[in-house]
Amino acid sequence: MATNPLKPIQVWITPPGPNPWKVVWLFQELGLNYEIKSFRFDDVKKEPFISINPNGRVPAIEDPNTGLTLWESGAIYQYLIEVYDTEKRLSYDLPNLNERHLCNQWLHFQMSGQGPYYGQVSWFAHLHPEKIPSAIERYTNEVRRVLGVLETVLSQKPANAQWLVGDKMTFADMAFVPWNFRLSEVLSVPWDKVWKDTPYVRAWHEKMVALPSWKRSMEHRARLMDEQGLQWNGVPKGIETFADYEAKIAAGKDTTAKYPR
Ligand SMILES: N[C@@H](CCC(=O)N[C@@H](CS)C(=O)NCC(=O)O)C(=O)O
Structure with a gap:
């Protein structure tokens, strides 16, 4: 087997939120050599991370192979795909100009239409005092x-190609998964209610x-959460329910708020 000559790409993450896992999953799917730098969510606006990303949000990467430091998960996706998806397994090559731009369109929609709105409902439903x-x-x-938009598009695709662009999974599909994976918490409803009006989105998500x-990627997350004394949903160990955690936050006793945002 050929050895991988690339030096490991460093990826800075705090384990609870969804955005870092978007990038870790892409590393996994591309089979790239990477190294996670996991730190506490409480330290996201402090040194040393603030010197890596002045916006103090994860993920960020440092690629020693090219000397590039990059933050914003959408930009990181475009970079990793351009440089490391050499076989175009998760993207399209130049003759497919339309597909290339459609992938970017969906990535931008995910970054501006999915992430921020899911983040805001999580904040107002769970963390806002x-x-x-x-x-x-x-x-x-x-x-x-947003789920309705995805449902309309996926339901109009041929049965054997229910992906956002063309007939295969691309980075555009992948970008939506980490936040959709948290939908039950985000909407505060059980999974059957999450998917009640969106069977095509459900099938697409479950395939991925x-x-x-x-x-x-999720096994790795579980280990890193455990290391920081956190349960799967971001609630510190020792606090029984999410409601107890919310009450603690509202009473000003936990200002670190590990829940995704
Ligand atoms: N648009 C950014 C969003 C990143 C983001 O909001 N990350 C969360 C964790 S999932 C964070 O670092 N939050 C820190 C904070 O709210 O101060 C991206 O996609 O990279």
Whole structure:
């Protein structure tokens, strides 16, 4: 077997939130050599990370093979795909100009339309010290609307090619998974209710989370969460339910808020 001559790409993450896992999963799927630098969510706006990403949000990567430091998961996706998806397994090559730009379109939609709205509903439903029903309703409706957009598009694709672009899974499909994987928590409903109006999105999502690369990523997450004394949902060990955790946050006793945002 050929050895991989590349030096490991460093990826800075805090384990609880979804965005870092988008990048770790792409490393896994591309079979790249990488090294996780895991640190506590409480330290995201502090040194040394703030010198890597002045915006103080994870993920960020440092690629010793090219000397590039990069943050914003969408930009990291485009970089990794351009440089390391040499066989175009998760993307399309130049003659397919339309497909290339459609992949970018969906990635931008994920970054601007999915991530921020899912993040806001998580914040207002779980972490904001006051419960503001109109804010929760606005962002919940937006999450449902985004799912509806995906449902419409996927339902119109041929049965053997239910992917966002062309007839294979691309980085554009992958980008949506980490936040969709948290939908039950985000919407505060069980999974059958999450998917009630979106069977095509469900089938698409379930195909991807069944991949060994995703499973390996989530096993890695579980280990890193455990290392930091956190349960799967971000609640510190020793606190029984999410409601207890929310009460603690509301009382100002935990300002670190490990829940995704
Ligand atoms: N648009 C950014 C969002 C990254 C982001 O919000 N990451 C969360 C963790 S999942 C974070 O670092 N939050 C820190 C904070 O809220 O201060 C990206 O896609 O990389």
